[in-house]
Structure formats: C-alpha cells, structure tokens
Amino acid sequence: MKATQQLHALGQSLWLDNITRPLLDSGALARYITQYSITGLTSNPTIFEHAIGTSDAYDEAIARGTSKGQAGEALFFDLAIADLRRAADLFRPVFEATGGVDGWVSLEVSPLLAHDAKGTVAAAVHLHQLADRPNLYIKIPGTPEGVVAIEESIFAGVPVNVTLLFSAAQYQAAAEAYLRGIERRVAAGLDAKVNSVASLFVSRWDVAANKRLPGALHNRLGIAVAAQTYRAYRELLALPRWHRLAAAGAHVQRLLWASTGTKDPAAPDTLYVEALAAPDTINTLPEKTLFAFSDHGKVQPSLQGDGNGGDATIAQCREAGIDIDALAEQLQREGAESFSQSWAKLLDNLANKATPSSAKTDP
Template identity: 60%
Template sequence: MTATKELHQAGQSIWIDDITRSMLDSGRLAKMIAEFSVTGLTSNPTIFEKAIGSGSDYDAAAEALVRKGLSDEELFFELALDDLRRAADLFRPIYDRTSGVDGWVSLEVSPLLAYDADATIAEAKRLYAKADRPNLFIKIPGTHEGLPAIEAATFAGVPVNVTLLFTTGDYLAAAEAYVRGLERRVAAGLDANVRSVASVFISRWDRAIVEDVPDAIKNRLGIAIGQSAYRAYRELIASDRWQRLENAGARPQRLLFASTSSKDKRATDTLYIDKLAAPNTVNTMPEDTLRAFADHGTASDLLAANGGDCDAIFAAHADAGVDVEALGRKLQADGAKAFVASWRDLLASIASKTKALA
C-alpha cells in the first residue's frame, strides 16, 4: 500500500496544490486521483502565472477571449474558471460520495481586495455564481479586514477557503467568522450546511528563522504551529457552541495545512506531510512533494489532540529569541504582499501574451 493510500485511510485528505491545462488535457490529474488518493485541489495567482505565462497551452483560448475585448483580469478569470470547472467535474464523484466533505477545488479573489471587505464579498459571490459548480471554494485571505468578508460570504452560502493563516490566533479568528456566518444562517432559517476550510501555512515559519535557531529546533516551528492549530480545531468542534450548530445541520470548517513543501535541503522532502498527519484535516501539496511522499513518505504517528510538544517547541524558540506572535504577523503581511506581487506578475504576463496574440 502506498503512503498516500495509508494517509487517506487515516482520514486526512490529500489535495494537490497546482493546476495547469496540461494536467487536465494529459490526464495527469485524473491519474493522481486514481493512483495517489488525491481528493481535491488548490490554486493561487503564482500557480496560474506559471501555467498561463509559459508555453502555449492557453494561447487558443486567450486569443478567442482577446477578440471579445476582455480586460486582462477578466481574461484571467475566464481561463482559470475553465480549468477549475474541469477539475471540479473530475472531483465531483468524490464530492458526491462524501456528501460534500471532499472533492473541492479553490479559486482566489483578487489579492488587491485583501483589505477591502465589501469588494471581497461582492467578488466572492460573483465568482462562485459564475463558476456554477457546488464543489468550488472561493479563497479569501484571513486578514483582519478579510474576516467580515468570510462571515458575510458564509452567510450568503458561498463556500470559503480561508487563506493566509499563520498563527493559532489567525485560525481561531477565521473560525469565529465562519461560525458567526453559520449562526446568522440558522437564525434566518437558512440551511447551515455551508462548507469551508481554514488554511494554515506551515513551511514559511521555518524558512524565516531556520538559520537563527539552534540545530535542535531547526525545522520544528512549522510543525508546532500545525500541532497548536490542530489542538484549537479539536477544542472548537468539541464545544457546546459548535454542537448546537451541528445539530442544526452544520459541518465543521476543516483545518487545512498549506505550504507543506520542505524549503530546507537539510530536512526530508516529506517532513510536513510525515509530521502533520491527522484525521478530518487536509494537507495540500505541490506535485513533487506528493510524488515524493508516495515514494518514501511515512505517516505512522497521528497528531495528538492536545498539541503534543508544541508548547515546549514554542518555549525553545522564545529562548532562542524568536517572538512567534510577531513573526506570525510579519508572515501574514508579507504573504499578502507576495500574493499582490504574484497577481501583478500574472496580469503582466497575460498582457504580454494577449499583445503578442493580437
């Protein structure tokens, strides 16, 4: 049995953090679903910039859209939605079989809206309606300004993948926004079954400080963040408040571990898959990491509901001079800036391509 199959049977969903038209046209995504137990997919502006900006896979479709007079941003969403609809259809049997627990794809709103709640809400509703697929998440950043948009989108019945979460506090704030949205639906007599995931970023923690801490705790902070978030997740879904929502038909906002490719050559390439196995959660990973884990990964030990040794790891980092909360704030701010930079690169790449096609 492959390591991916074992992880799937342990209850953790394996999602691929990538999408290209060639993955769809060649049948590679379908093969990963069949062979590696992949049950979902995530995307972001950087992924699409690489996919659309290089090669000629999108040229014919882009040329047809150019003739319609679409803006660069409008053209991007048309191309992205074409890909994601096809991917959503591939995952639809999984979505149906699991009653909506799994089988999802994700599309991000423009990161230029990360600090504009009203615009984010409007765009989330528009893109979800335009996609016309029940198993498509709209990704909304879990920034302070994004929290009202998460609540409002949930209340409106839009499934949300909350992105750019770093600390346990970030996760809890996103979960609170989701719960409030569901509570408003219940109070209004609406269906409480609106799905969501909360994406906590892992590897960027260690990349930021790995050269500044003792060898004994190198590449340990990201895992501790995952352990801490998992503890908070388990406590939340065991709470009376959540049980009341579940009795009304709600289903948990699943914890998702993102940015799980190892960035340090001294660490194993499957580190953040091996160490973050946990039932009823998701781990989304690039294709190289997926294939490495299928080949030589091990996920024999599941995360402890009590957080394991995360508090000791946090204390050790504090002793080494790392202010974890301050670092988390910086990582989220830097992440938002990086998404904006990737978005601008994406639009510039599309502009260059459309100019050449025209």
C-alpha cells in the same frame, strides 16, 4: 496499501497544490486521483502566474478572449474558471460520495482585495456564481478585513477556503467568523450547510526562522505552530456551540495544511506530510512532495490534539529571540504581498500574450 491510501484511512484528505491546463489535458490529474488518492486541489495567483507565464497552453484561449474584448482580471478569471470547472467535474464523484465533505477545488479572489472586506464579499459572490460548480471554494485571506468578509460570505452561502493563516490565533479568528456566519444563517432559517476549510501555512515559518535559530530547532517551528492549531481545532469541535450547529446540519470547517513542501534541502522531503498526519484534516501537496511521499513516506497518527509538545518548542524559539506573534503577522502580510506581486506579473503576462508580436515591434 500505499502511503497515500494510508493517510486517507487515517482520516486525512490529500489535495494537489497545483493546476495547469496541461495537467488536465494530459490526463495527469485524473491519474493522480486513481494512483495517489488525490481528492481535491487548490490554486492561488502564484500557481496561475507560473502556469500561464511559462506555457503556451493558454495562448489560443487568450487570443479568443481578447477578440471578445476581455482583458485583465476578467480575462484571467475566464481562463482560471475554465480549468477549475474541469477539475471540479473530475472530483464531483468524491464530492457526491462524501456528502460535500471532500472533492473540492479552490479559486482565489483578487489579492488586491486583501484589505477590502466589502469588495471581497462582492467578488466572492460573483465568482462563485460565475464558476457554477457546487464543489468550488472561494479563497479569502485571513487578514483582519478578510475575517469580516469570511463571515459575510458564509452568511451569503458562498463556500470559503480561508487562506494565509499562520497561527492558532489567526485560525481561531477565521473559525469564529465561520461559526458566526453559520449561526446567522440558522437564525434566519437558512440552510446551515455552507462548507469551509481553514488553511494554515506551515513551511514558511521555518524558512523565516531557521536563520535565526540554533540547528537543533531548525524545521521545528512550523510543525509546533501546526500542533497548537490542531489542538485549537479539536477544542472547538468539542464545544456545545459547535454541537448545536452540527445538529442543525452544519459541516465542520476542516483544517487544511498548506505550504507543506520541504524548503530546506537538509530536511526530509516528506517532513511536513509525516509530521502532520491527523484525522479530520487536509494536506495540500505540490507534485514533488506528493511523489516523494507516495514513494517512501511513513504514516502514523502524528498529531493527537494535545499540542504534541508544540508549546515547549515555541517557548524555546521565543528564548532564542523569535517573536512568534510578530512573525505570524509578518508572514501573513508577506504572503498577501507575494500574491499581489504574482497577480501583477500574471496580468502583465496576459497583456503581453494578448498583444500581437507585430504590434510590439517599432515600425
């Protein structure tokens, strides 16, 4: 049995952390589903900025949209939703077979709304209706304002992928928002089944901390934070509060490992996949990591729900001078800023591609 299949047998879903039009047109995504047990995918502004800015695959569609008067964000979402609908349709059999637990794709709201709760909710509702696919998540960042938007979006019936989470505390805030949204739906007599995932970013911890830590602690902090978060996740699922919602028909807000490509060339290329193998979770992988894990990855239940010694590692990092709470806030802030920068580049690329080359040349 392939390593990717073994992870599924363990209870972990594998999603692709990428989408491009050539990936769809070439049949590569369909092959990943059959060859690598991929059962979903995620996207973000950086992924689309790269896909559109470095390829001519979207040029014809950009020209068509421009001729209809589309520009800026409206043009981008038209392009992105076209891709994500196709991907959602590929994953629809998994979605149906698992009763909506798996088989999802994700579309992020504008990162410029990261600190605008009201605007985020309006965008989430609009984009989900526009996409018109039951297995499409709307990604909302787990910023303080985003947490407000998560609860309201869940209450409104919008499936949410909470993004940019960097600590157990940030995860717990997002999970609370999800629970409150479902509880409000139950109290209002609405369907309790509005799906959600909570995405914890892992490798960015080590990128930020390695240069400030002794070699023995390199590439261990992200995994320790993930272990703490997995413990919080399992503890939440044991609460009577959750059992009441599950009895009403609610689905678990699954924990998703994001940013799992190895950034340190001295570390194993399958580090974060092997270390984060755990039931009832999702790992979203860049293609390079997916191929590496399929080729030589090893599978064993790595996280047990007891923290896996993560507390001790975090204590050592604190002693070495890392302020864990401050770094979590910094990483979330920098993540939001990075997506905003990608968003600006993306819109610039669209504007440049929409302008005929003759119009760019001085007479």
